[in-house]
Amino acid sequence: MSLPPPPASPLVDEPLPQPQRFGPAELARLTAMVQQPSLFYWKGPQTTALVDEFRRHYPLKHCLPCSSGTAALHVAVSALRLRPGDEVIVPPISDMGSYIGILYQQGVPVFADVDPRTYTLDPADVRRRITAKTRAIMAVHLAGNPCDLAALTALAREHHLALIEDCAQSWGARWQGQPVGTLGDFGCFSLNDFKHIGCGDGGIVGSNSERYGPGLNNWADKDYGRTEGGRDPETLAPNYRISEPQAAVAAAQMTKLPDIIARRNRAGELLTSLLAGTPGVQVPLVRAGDTHSYWFYMLRLELSRFSQPRAELAAALTAEGVACSVLLLRKAAYRWAVFQNHDIFGGTWPARDAGFTTMDYRQVTCPTTEAILDDCLKLPINEAMTEAYIGKVARAIRTVLARHAK
Numbered sequence: 001m002s003l004p005p006p007p008a009s010p011l012v013d014e015p016l017p018q019p020q021r022f023g024p025a026e027l028a029r030l031t032a033m034v035q036q037p038s039l040f041y042w043k044g045p046q047t048t049a050l051v052d053e054f055r056r057h058y059p060l061k062h063c064l065p066c067s068s069g070t071a072a073l074h075v076a077v078s079a080l081r082l083r084p085g086d087e088v089i090v091p092p093i094s095d096m097g098s099y100i101g102i103l104y105q106q107g108v109p110v111f112a113d114v115d116p117r118t119y120t121l122d123p124a125d126v127r128r129r130i131t132a133k134t135r136a137i138m139a140v141h142l143a144g145n146p147c148d149l150a151a152l153t154a155l156a157r158e159h160h161l162a163l164i165e166d167c168a169q170s171w172g173a174r175w176q177g178q179p180v181g182t183l184g185d186f187g188c189f190s191l192n193d194f195k196h197i198g199c200g201d202g203g204i205v206g207s208n209s210e211r212y213g214p215g216l217n218n219w220a221d222k223d224y225g226r227t228e229g230g231r232d233p234e235t236l237a238p239n240y241r242i243s244e245p246q247a248a249v250a251a252a253q254m255t256k257l258p259d260i261i262a263r264r265n266r267a268g269e270l271l272t273s274l275l276a277g278t279p280g281v282q283v284p285l286v287r288a289g290d291t292h293s294y295w296f297y298m299l300r301l302e303l304s305r306f307s308q309p310r311a312e313l314a315a316a317l318t319a320e321g322v323a324c325s326v327l328l329l330r331k332a333a334y335r336w337a338v339f340q341n342h343d344i345f346g347g348t349w350p351a352r353d354a355g356f357t358t359m360d361y362r363q364v365t366c367p368t369t370e371a372i373l374d375d376c377l378k379l380p381i382n383e384a385m386t387e388a389y390i391g392k393v394a395r396a397i398r399t400v401l402a403r404h405a406k
């Protein structure tokens, strides 16, 4: 069916506010940096400053800045020293970066379903997926909403599993008052250009574990053992080093974190309060005592209550100036071609071909994940949004949905 022409004056009559992300703080660090004799990360002043700033928010004993969030997660997985076929339980709504390290280490990502209201790992389904080969759970705090860490840490303890927190989307989020990334064995963060704070590309992995923490550096630096001063790699590890230019920008960004998180949290909570009770809308659930840091905002639509399919509703919202998308999270990860075709290395998956696993991703289904991806609506949140702007967005959503109610 054809859409009505866009309204002359949309309900959201101003463009999406854009924050000024970089400025004098970044410039000051970069200026200091170019006076340095070296831009190498090891003992570099900018990298040291980045770790110090990071620790103000995340009191982790062992911290390693590296080249990306994917690298941070790969370092964590490497530290587990998986054997081929060992399993890591993961959610199916995440970035490819959550899965890459597992596959490179010849491990097997095992998908567990998510909770229908928080969109994060459902501990009951995680429990069902645990086998004798399970080594770890990867808790992705999707969009900035803390996972059910009480249940996941208890499960990990009971089954002697490591808990890796993927905090790429959850800078500043808190589980029962404690920063996410400090509760598991590893906290892994991304500093890519799209995250709450960024330096183009970068990442950090931190750990309080005496078992895994001391070796983190080796897993991102060719197993060169810089602390021992030797060059005698004992095992295979890539080069995932950060460098001083990235660290300079990231160290400056880190000082802005509390303000960015406070603003995003207020924006997200305001949107929830303004949308609560809207017929056909299910706002995201944040558990009492938790702090969501809103990398984005995701709600669900009860599509049976509307006369139009989701794509038409999204188009009608866009016509009223609501920045929303239904496209970014189109498929559960196990439906991506890389998993469906088991094309891990040159069209083959050695771990499976050699009999270390019988995983067949074409057989995997996570019904709640698929339901969410079929009816969700993703809205941007950022620290530049004013209360007035969010008020307009909420009013436009309520108005458009009422127009299309059955």
Ligand SMILES: *Cc1c(COP(=O)(O)O)cnc(C)c1O
Pocket: 068, 069, 070, 071, 094, 095, 096, 097, 098, 140, 166, 168, 169, 190, 191, 192, 201, 202, 203
């Ligand atoms: C962004 C992201 C990653 C990967 O981070 P990069 O820095 O892009 O490598 C991993 N997991 C999640 C959940 C992410 O959002």
